[in-house]
Amino acid sequence: MATGAAGVGKVIPRACRRASTDIGDSPCFSGQGSMIPKTGAARQSGRRACRKKGSVVSNLSLPKDKIRIVLLENIHDTAVAYLQSRGYHNIERLKGALDGDALIDKIRDAHMIGIRSRTHLTREVLDGAEKLLTVGCFCIGTNQVDLDAAKEKGVPVFNAPYSNTRSVAELVVAEAIMLIRGIPQRNWGCHEGGWDKSADGSHEVRGKTLGLVGYGHIGSQVSVLAESFGMSVIYYDIVEKLAIGNARPCDSLTALLEQADVVSLHVPDTPETRGLIGANEIAAMKQGAHLINASRGLVVDIDALATALKSEKLAGAAIDVFPKEPASAKEIFESPLRGLRNVLLTPHVGGSTVEAQAGIGREVAEKLVKYSDDGSTLGAVNFPEVALPQQAKVTRFLHIHRNVPGVMSQINDLFSRHDINISGQYLMTDPQVGYVVVDVQKDLKAGEGFRKALAAIPGTLRFRFLN
Ligand SMILES: NC(=O)c1ccc[n+]([C@@H]2O[C@H](COP(=O)([O-])OP(=O)(O)OC[C@H]3O[C@@H](n4cnc5c(N)ncnc54)[C@H](O)[C@@H]3O)[C@@H](O)[C@H]2O)c1
């Protein structure tokens, strides 16, 4: 079975279309809102499920005001403004995150969901959202979403990979300076009426070594800013990265930990990074070094960190992310780091600046609208990426299917048997899912019966069309 694809957004030549089994097996298309969601059982029996829900296919594309959008976690006004400017007015906004049944109830009828880092879209939660078309993470991290479950349901997930990078980088450099200068302790002292006007334990960052674990967007930005303060930057990444400025790569995490005066973490939350910094890694760090974590809470063993700070193995830490974070301002924040004088604690605000949030709101809203309006999955984090021209003067069929042998040939065969001329076809697959978009000149033959047949092809996960 081929899993390859025509290049992103490329028109597949007609000859290839006719021989589509050679291209890959399961591309799908859908049009605005006219979807056929499937349950687990339905996935195993595509044909039966599609037929059962066939009446949905006969609906015309959903008008935009029927597309229900739920935005959680205080997503910025720019998102709403953009959605509205593109005709999407059926928007519900919530200030906080939801979980459990409250979340399932809230998104049961939603076609689009917008979240940040605190809303967990598990498989179970996604199973309850039968009408779901797409998810927008208005942040960088996407570990809060079961991306595989979303893909299996034919739901692309989008995020904002850069919009808060600079905000995090600025905070980290500021924290490095504060820690090396011993400011957290002096701040506490003054608040208590003390006056510790000594240079003890207070240093310049100039000439100190900053060790960056993860040299991606944020790590490399921190590198640039830290060098401008005269710091010497080293980094460790599992992928070979271009060193910026005078930064130097380390061969191993241990090598980095042994040299750095400040270690700052900039890795995603993955099975490999969970517990990346535990008691052994802290033991490998220099006596009196500092740790900064603005990545994800589970990357650091927080109890081991608390022990190291109390024993003064580490001189200080700045922590923005925690293994367990309150879902809203109403919950009490609990952590073994509370009350430690040499620690800067912030409530996961690395990316929370007005500039970043405004940029993210617009960026992710644009991706959601593009997917809804045209079917483009460019920038999706869990899905074959298909870049598409604007849908105009054509009927566009969007078919998402399991990548199993025969789906593409059945799709193309159907167009051929109905004598419908294809004016453009766009296909991208990954090992699990295929996404194919077919444009045809407006054609009466591509009516309800045809759409039902497309949706009934075994392996179909979602189907919609844009008229
Ligand atoms: N505190 C906040 O508010 C905030 C804001 C934005 C992002 N973040 C977090 O920061 C993380 C990093 O963001 P980014 O934009 O730089 O991501 P990125 O994907 O650009 O960079 C991550 C880097 O980590 C590397 N990496 C992965 N596993 C590794 C490992 N085991 N050891 C060493 N390196 C490893 C990757 O190769 C990559 O270069 C995000 O995943 C997100 O969780 C937090």
Ligand SMILES: O=C(O)[C@H](O)COP(=O)(O)O
């Ligand atoms: O992943 C991110 O971008 C950060 O962790 C920020 O998350 P937030 O939007 O919940 O502040």
